Amino acid sequence: MNRDYYEILGVDRDASSSDIKRAYRKLAMKYHPDRNPGNKDSEQKFKEAAEAYSVLSDDQKRSRYNQFGHAGVGMGDTGTPGFEGFHMTMEDIFQQFGDIFGGSSPFEDIFGIGRQQARRRQRRSDLRITMPLDLEDIATGVTKTIKVKRLEMCDHCNGSGAQPGTNPSQCPTCKGSGQVRQISRSFFGQSITVVPCNQCDGAGEIITNPCRYCHGSGSVKKSAEIRIKAPPGVSTGNYLTLRGEGNRGGKRTEPSDLIVYFEEKEHKYFTRNGSDIITELEISFTQSALGDIIKVPTLEGKAKLTIPAGIQSGQVLRMRKKGLPDLRGSYRGDLLVRIQVVTPKTLSSKQKELLKELKTIEGKSSRTKVRKIRR
Ligand SMILES: [Zn+2]
Ligand SMILES: [Zn+2]
Incomplete structure (x- = not known):
């Protein structure tokens, strides 16, 4: 027997998606296995709620469910009684949490789930340059335009890294989330560690046809002119961080910083x-x-x-x-x-x-x- 998904979540058939999310959040908190260790009944209710949410939070699945019931969404009606018939594993349920609770979920505090980002973007390493200065420049402060070679978005693939006309495919390991949860049980209960997916480096996608120009990185080296303002009084070893002015481009990466190290030039007299x-x-x-x-x-x-x-x-x-x-x-x-x-x-x-x-x-x-x- 499969219970009605709306009934499970305790919402009306015309409930909004935020109502559904709120209802699920409440149930997930209540029946989370870490809060009810060893309680089979809670675990079943937890899974039941997760399944109901996975269907009702998806517009397509929800409308198929409204029309055809459980059979419409390929869940439950497998002929196997009880919860074994559910297609969702605990892993799937925890995957779902990242989407619902975002980075600052109440689960972080309660269950010790690490920082969650739906899609981790890798940060490129910062770019470091040296700006030589005369003592005269240091006395007054100076603004100079400096040529910098840095990675910028590849125009050929618009930063996607995929050959134009092709699409990256979803990473089979993390199913697009970019992260993998490692669940281990111990005497104290269940602990969850979130680690970036190895296969896609946290991108959630795998490029099957890499762009010919950037070889899949989404960015190429270009030279840029940057105005840098050195304040009066700097000395060798002082540096300036220009946020986001380092290497950039590539949809999978966060722009890095440009760090400008000031260097005092030898003076003729002083x-x-x-x-x-x-x-x-x-x-x-x-x-x-x-x-x-x-x-x-x-x-x-x-x-x-x-x-x-x-x-x-x-x-x-x-x-x-x-x-x-x-x-x-x-x-x-x-x-x-x-x-x-x-x-x-x-x-x-x-x-x-x-x-x-x-x-x-x-x-x-x-x-x-x-x-x-x-x-
Ligand atoms: Zn992956
Ligand atoms: Zn490219």
Whole structure:
């Protein structure tokens, strides 16, 4: 004897599909084998409800059932009494759950079913590129257009991976769901693990005639121009993630990210130390003795630097806020100029004459001193 499917779910014959889903969800929760371990009666009701739902949730099957009864949908009337006659296995029932309960089903909490996605899309690996930057670019921030070779949708097959005119076929292993449930029974009850289907890599489909251009992947390498904005203050090792700008194309895959690594180029004059930049300035011993005002290069062109009279080799002059901004933009570093006094190696006779005169005038005050080096 087969009970009426509407009666099983407790819905009217003109119930909407969401009514049917709601009714089934309720019964499935109530009679789930994990909640009623070893209870044969619950298990039967669970299977009965699943069968009723599988027919009434499918418009075609439902209308055949309305016209012809159980015989119309090829279920139940197999001549075998009891539930053995049902065509649905437990595996089929759990397959169905993915469709009804989606990713955040109440079953996840209650029965420990893993994350469910009706069709898992594989994620391609992220694309990584390096963006070289001058210190001048880093000081102000810069927007550049960069050529990137990445996978994009194959135009020949529109990303399907199948040769145009052919269709992928449903994966026989997972019957199109892309995942396989592994059910194991233990002392504590039944546990369900959801794993991606091996045969189709979770796609649910198998390409029997692969596209000639992309060989079934749905994507081909193309070059693209991408505008990348480097914020002021970045350093080597900082990176920017552009969501979805990596490899893409192919219906089976999720676009990946483009990760842009910033790389500081070697500068002609400056060495970076955090937000400060350092350079060395060679001056003559007369400049060091008399002082001077000279022009030195900075990241924003030349700037005046005052050399105080009497400066020594190794002393550092600080040009405030001529360094780099920090990433938060709250602070700007300095340009540090380390002075190197250069002793002339060759002298003209006039220079020699003047220096000798200077030596005479210096007299005793220029006497050399010997000092112990303190470590
Ligand atoms: Zn499969
Ligand atoms: Zn293709």
